[in-house]
Amino acid sequence: MPIKPTLFSRVSIGWWNSGKSIADMDPADTGAVLSVTGSTAFGATAFSGAVTGTSTASFNGATTFQSTVSARGQFNADAGVQVGGGEVVQVISSKTAAISFGAIAPLESSSVITVALSGLSRNDALFITPDANWHRTAANLDVHVCCSSGSTSGEASVWAINSTLTSVTPTASSIFRLTRMKFGNYPAN
Secondary structure, eight states, X not given: OOSOGXXXXXXXXXXXXXXXXXXXXXXXXXXXXXXXXXXXXXXXXXXXXXXXXXXXXXXXXXXXXXXXXXXXXXXXXXXXXXXXXXXXXXXXXXXEEEEOOOOBOTTOBOOOEEEEOTTOOTTXXXXXXXXXXXXXXXXXXXXXXXXXXXXXXXXXXEEEEEOSSSOBOOOTTEEEEEEEEXXXXXXXX
């Protein structure tokens, strides 16, 4: 039984006098950083210092990180990511496409152009971003580019709207980035 139960260090020493820390017992142990060099499973263990994993760390229960979490490799979330209590985001993906709209009549829109986007399904959130040089061409300044998930899986619909009183032909084969966000469900209301 520890002699001074209020003076535990980061790990209880059990039979040792708890007035001394592990560093007191082993001067080479310099602090609260736990380095994991093998595959380690954490069940219901809490760490108040840093956990450095050089292999696999498996947290089998509900785990709360109260500081910044950095993933130096790819971060995979099997059941989606929930941020700030909002809807669970299951997938974020993107691709680029070279799109030519052709001439757009005054105050009209172009025809709808279909772009393949793997995994895209109806009602996914979709955003389109023009190339950084898009605005440098005068004809492009009066054109608003729109997109939506198509009615066919894996297809995005893209079109442009001309806001001027003259015909406009945007730069041909401009590079656009399509960014897709897939949510867990799509409620009816």
